[in-house]
Amino acid sequence: MSDGECVKVIVRCRPMNTREKELKCECVLSMDSKRAQCTIKNPADPKAPPKVFTFDGSYFTDSVTENIYADIAYPLVEGVTEGYNGTIFAYGQTGCGKSFTMQGITNPASQRGIIPRWVKTFHILYSTP
Known part of the structure; x- marks a missing residue:
């Protein structure tokens, strides 16, 4: 890694x-x-x-959280599933968009945040069939 x-x-x-x-x-x-x-x-x-x-x-x-997740967060998620530590640290002044990126909005789905995407990824990987 x-x-x-x-x-x-x-x-x-x-x-x-x-x-x-x-x-x-x-x-x-x-x-x-x-x-x-x-x-x-x-x-x-x-x-x-x-x-x-x-x-x-x-x-x-004009960026969508879906692309940011794929580019930045998903590789960290993969590393965590392999036993590595990973952290996403959202930093910035009030109103700059930290929650917009991390939590996101429901619609459109492309703007769902990094946290719900991470949870969904882990749910898919670790749910029992």
């Missing part, structure tokens, strides 16, 4: 919520998922160069 033994930092930008849309908030973030880069521009200073950050993975507002 050489690839799974390291710490990986993944960033996800959640979609704007209703309040943000009503306030006509501007998205100052862009992502290049292929490069796992996040670019932030300063709306108060359009001439300022944007800040660029690189992660092990990046998911923009």
Whole structure:
């Protein structure tokens, strides 16, 4: 499990919520998922160069939890079934989307969270026939 033994930092930008849309908030973030880069521009200073950050993975507002689970969480679940330890640590300020990613929403099914997906995976693997 050489690839799974390291710490990986993944960033996800959640979609704007209703309040943000009503306030006509501007998205100052862009992502290049292929490069796992996040670019932030300063709306108060359009001439300022944007800040660029690189992660092990990046998911923009159009991402679905289904893909994040397949890319990031499922390999950890597989490792746990083989006896390895695995942790997903959701970190960020209030309202940034931790619960959206970890718990998810019921509809659409592609946005069910990592936790219910993990439970379902273990149920399938360990339910008695």
